[in-house]
Amino acid sequence: MKERVLELLKKGYPDFVSGESICQSLGVSRTAVWKHIQALRAAGYDIEAVPHAGYRLVNIPDRLYPAEITRGLQTAFLGRNVYHYDQVESTNRTARELAARGVPDGTLVVAEEQTGGRGRMGRGWFSPHGRGIWCSVILYPAVNPMDAPPLTMLAAVAVARALRRAAGVEAGIKWPNDLLVGEKKICGILTELSAEMERVNYLIIGMGINVNIDRHEFPLELREIATSVQIERGRRVSRVHLLQNLLAELEYWYRLWEKEGFAPVLACWKELNVTLHRPVRVFTWKESWEGWAEDVDADGSLVLRLPGGEYKRVVSGEVSLRAR
Amino acid sequence: MKERVLELLKKGYPDFVSGESICQSLGVSRTAVWKHIQALRAAGYDIEAVPHAGYRLVNIPDRLYPAEITRGLQTAFLGRNVYHYDQVESTNRTARELAARGVPDGTLVVAEEQTGGRGRMGRGWFSPHGRGIWCSVILYPAVNPMDAPPLTMLAAVAVARALRRAAGVEAGIKWPNDLLVGEKKICGILTELSAEMERVNYLIIGMGINVNIDRHEFPLELREIATSVQIERGRRVSRVHLLQNLLAELEYWYRLWEKEGFAPVLACWKELNVTLHRPVRVFTWKESWEGWAEDVDADGSLVLRLPGGEYKRVVSGEVSLRAR
Missing domain, CATH: 2.30.30.100 (SH3 type barrels.)
Structure with missing residues (x-):
């Protein structure tokens, strides 16, 4: 219901929406509407309330809320089901727990902050609050585990294309799946799987994209080897917009892989790679x-x-x- | 402490062991010894108590207790740490939970009964109380997931050899890892793994061996396609003895695989197989x-x-x- 109140305010934006029309649209009392407005404010939505005029959405918070991600999302299944957290140890870990409970194919786990974000080879991943896309996607591909490794390279293709198209950042792929701008890392991907010998139970693609992180915010040891969209573009960008593009790219390449196998993915990977012939x-x-x-x-x-x-x-x- | 009292009774077997000597050996009171004797009786150990003579072990229960499995076990690490359950849904499921908590390499999970035993391809596995070896082994091999599949064939080699050596049953292997006597299945193996693309987090080898099951005890739909050690040998055999041999075989072949790779395992698999050239x-x-x-x-x-x-x-x- 809170989401439906938000929808009405967004439709009315930038004008006022009367309390009366919200009551009628949703069939609830003025007191109920007021409670939902308060809940939205608590979640960070800036909502102006003026007697006789009604409510007006002033500002949408910079949060990866499910309602923001799914509104206008161009996918059929990927990211349609979203678990959002303010803080988790790691989104992959939360995704593992959710996958074991059998959440839907394409479920997205996203957090504003990771306290124990992990990269490949057991390394940590710097994941400050509200500054990146720290997320994991849960998939149930009908393959045996030996056919799963290409999916980690597929994820790199999706992130690189989303960074280019939605953020204007010319990211390249270092084998197998690190994303670099110049020599600096802008995204890491950690793919995990649970399987029997005959088939994958579930696959988790964890992605950490440095978005709105300023150079001085990186720990000293990362400053020369890490970068972010903000550093490359000289301005902050919408994480929601970038994430929506990423989900659309991921779904496109995943469906293509299901139909045609790894070859078209590999061809695109090679176009985007910065590893070969050196x-x-x-x-x-x-x-x-x-x-x-x-x-x-x-x-x-x-x-x-x-x-x-x-x-x-x-x-x-x-x-x-x-x-x- | 209960296990130490049991050890003393086993050493004294078939004679009486005085309560006084147990008190002195373990440095505990007569009341404490009596409590441990009661606990052992509750676990199924038949212990005679005669005033002035002491305690005498009359019969060891047909249970896969850790103390029975590890006594005389010829392995360095496999099955040294045992989790025994009277009943579980499936030993693989319990093993997954234990592995996620980081139990030691080679940990054995064994149950008297599985209420939801599973085989390959999502099939069920008939696992009646006390009649088989329903167990899972937890391993942490330092390989990437693409190199793990041979381990399921390695397990088949270990079970086949243990059945031949410890139970006198001429089991053959049907690719990749079903164990047959004639055309009937005597053991199924279900291997599961959790992995990142670069390395296996943990591997679980689940084995279900039909040991002391009479033909009429099998459900109708299994009678023509399943067999057991008891059916093949015409008598009941010691599950503890068979399991100890299985653990020793598994450890031997696993260590060999670590040192020399899959080739020697495959050579033995081929000797024991009933799939090829037909x-x-x-x-x-x-x-x-x-x-x-x-x-x-x-x-x-x-x-x-x-x-x-x-x-x-x-x-x-x-x-x-x-x-x-």
């Missing part, structure tokens, strides 16, 4: 190699040409780009 | 094929020769054996 160092948990990033194969593995001339196929790991 | 039908979630089971490749995939002569590699699915 010298790199690749680290895995056990080893590291220096070589020339020759190609990414049909499974998403990085094909490295070693100094001796032989080729090395790397299934997973961390790439450090080297001077050409 | 006509089969293979079902996956979406499709099915009829053909000749030609080989299993280095990844564990089944290589099928189709009637037209071309080869089909099947990563996961269900095999139905056909008349030669």
